[in-house]
Amino acid sequence: MTAKFLIPLMLLLLPTAQAIDIQRWTTAEGTQVLLVARHDNPIVDMEISFKGAGSVFNPDNKNQVAEFTAALLTGGTRKLDEEAFNEKTNDAAVNIAAAADQESASVSLRSLSKPHHLKQAVTLLNQALTAPRFAPEVFRRRQNQAITALQQMETMPGFNAGRAFTRLAYPHHPYGSSAKVSITGLKNVTLDDIRAFHRTRYGKDNAVVAIVGDVGRRQAEKLVREALKGLPEQAAAERRVPPVAQQTAGRTEIPFAGEQAHVILGMPLITRKDPDYYALVAGNYILGGGGFDSRLMQQLRDRKGYTYGVHSSLEPAAEAGAFSISFSTQKQNTRAALADTQAVVEQFIAEGPTEDELRQAKANIIGSFPLRFDSNAKLLGYLTLIGEYDLPDDYLEAYPKAVEKLTVEQIKEVWQRRVDPKNLHIVVVGAE
Incomplete structure (x- = not known):
């Protein structure tokens, strides 16, 4: 059976989200x-x-x-x-x-x-x-x-x-x-x-x-x-977080003992109520958040052998939380690994994902989503999240539906509009 038919079969076997009252x-x-x-x-x-x-x-x-x-x-x-x-x-x-x-x-x-x-x-x-x-x-x-x-x-x-x-x-x-x-x-x-x-x-x-x-x-x-009972009726201190100002890319290199260098690239990007939230999440999965299936892992680990693992992540917050890519590599490979990382990011933003990549991302994100709140303790965390950030009551049902509706063109447009590869901050700890 080919991978083309395996993914729809996986979708049938994965748990489905049930409405949470x-x-x-x-x-x-x-x-x-x-x-x-x-x-x-x-x-x-x-x-x-x-x-x-x-x-x-x-x-x-x-x-x-x-x-x-x-x-x-x-x-x-x-x-x-x-x-x-x-x-x-x-x-x-x-x-x-x-x-x-x-x-x-x-x-x-x-x-x-x-x-x-x-x-x-x-x-x-x-x-x-x-x-x-x-x-x-x-x-x-x-x-x-x-x-x-x-x-x-x-x-x-x-x-x-x-x-x-x-x-x-x-x-x-x-x-x-x-x-x-x-x-x-x-x-x-x-x-x-x-x-x-x-x-x-x-x-x-x-x-x-x-x-x-x-x-x-x-x-x-x-x-x-x-x-x-007994708490103040109102909290006296200011609790709003100011917006994150735009800035040009910076670079920091720090000498550090050892054989490995640690590299991070990224920028402020995503809010909890971001209108581009789902396109950013799905795109991040394809780029570097999807483990061995991600583009960065395939290039830096599978093809080049620069690292045991590379990962991209999103940290949504009230204001622009971080998008980052991180990996460790032998010091002598740092420049080459960093250049390959930048090339993968640039190609992804320029061309967008493929239909197969998006199909696989949807299968994983949607299929695994019910596991995020399959216990009382996990669900409690999501209720807190919904309350703190004023998310809608149907957030847990709307999330997989929003991911399912995404298209290749939408993800490409969002990443091109929101992420400039030339504006990513770069940190190298353990630079030679």
Whole structure:
């Protein structure tokens, strides 16, 4: 059987997306709630995210305030020290975690759905959110861990390449703040900074609550009220991300010990609500996101043997997130591998994909899409995404349909209009 007939057969065998019944509403305080009721297991997953509480909002010269704030939410409360808080969650069979990403911070909960279990879980979650202990000894431990982690990462060429690329792509934008993390900046952070960040960026009006599991609408409304009780009605701090300014291409070469060089090419490109979103996603799959099927992998690995793997990726955000291509290669092959990479990109943009490439990309993207939310935990993440970026209720059903409608001509037009090969930033760590 030829590949021409295998792809349609694969489409028949792959799982298909089923409609997800998302109940969505906004409370009087401005909290957005998204609920998917699933009663097959007696478990409730809940995530509360706060728009504007991520790392791009860290104060100048004070690194990871957002990250420290989120981490310390589970480091004890006014009533319970860290050890007692952990004991309470273990006794109640509850998992509570918190973290900050680029644009938001979140606290998540997993609990049995039986009323007494769920009540204990939400009470602990509320205490963590509204009355964190911010214990000095816990903060010092987290601070020392962050410093040690930074020192270790600075020995890795991939980390240094990523940081150099971020500096080029976002030199004066908050998205570039991660490239400015330093030991001094970590040491500059105080508990007063963390308290102020929590006080001004965790409010009811910027909260998005996602719930998946064994609860109905009325019970979910009660859970939200109890979880957020005691938070400020409004978050006082600004939470809008400014647009990313256009810039000309930059190039950075950094000497680094070892036999391998690490190369990154890319530029700011894609937003979460980008009108060209699906054409960019499908084109990226064909160019370098599709593993062994991608053009870059076929050229740099299969034909030339320059690398074990090359990958292109998209990082959509509220404003223009990065498009990047990265690979490692022997130092003596760096120039040739970089030139071949640029040639593949230029040819793809000039000619667009082939019909066979697009057919294969559709088969993979559409066929594997239901696997992205085949568990409650995965679906919870998508509900948070939909709420944070104000995506439509039918996003999960619309995504594969939009990909299916794409044509070769559409992808070619979008990539020619949006990506100029001559405007890609280039970073080489380990340059000879």
